[in-house]
Amino acid sequence: MQIAESVENQVTILAVSGRVDSSTSGALDESLQAAIVKAGSLVVDFSEARYISSAGLRALLKAAKAARANGRRLALCGLSPLVHEVFDVSGFSSLFEIHADRGEAVSALA
Template identity: 45%
Template sequence: MDIIENSRDGALVISASGRLDSSSAGELEAVLPVRVREHEAVVLSLADVPYVSSAGLRVLLIGAKAAKAAGNKLALTGLSPAVREVFDISGFSKIFTIESDVEAGIAAIG
């Protein structure tokens, strides 16, 4: 999994690419909870993530809890139809702010 970070319009944008599964979830887990504690607004772009397993969902939930505990906001963007289906079935669509693209994510939590 590749993870790229940059600042945009007052938010930290984290762009992930590759499968988010048990073999790669640790890479995102090393970054996401720390960043959501450090930044008031974080947008995680999953536009280049074709697959999210239960291990990936766990990492995202850890990030969401870390953001909430810090009083900060996290938005997810760019979910493919397959990934969106996983979120809908698991109920994660109700937990996260999910937007179509980074700009909409920044607007939603900014």
């Protein structure tokens, strides 16, 4: 898994690529927590992520709670059908603001 950080229209974007699983979820958690502290709004772009495990979902849930506690907005975008299915089956789709692509997510949060 790799994470690239960028900023568009004052929205921080973390672009996640590869597999988010038990061996990589710690790095995702660290990146999310650091971005929440310094960012006003945060988009996590999963357009290049091909898999997410329960460990990855746990990192996202922790980030969502931290974002709310800090008055920040967090949105997800670019979920592949497989990743979106994991969110749907786990019930996480209702916990996150999910957009089709990065442009839509940035526009919603800017």
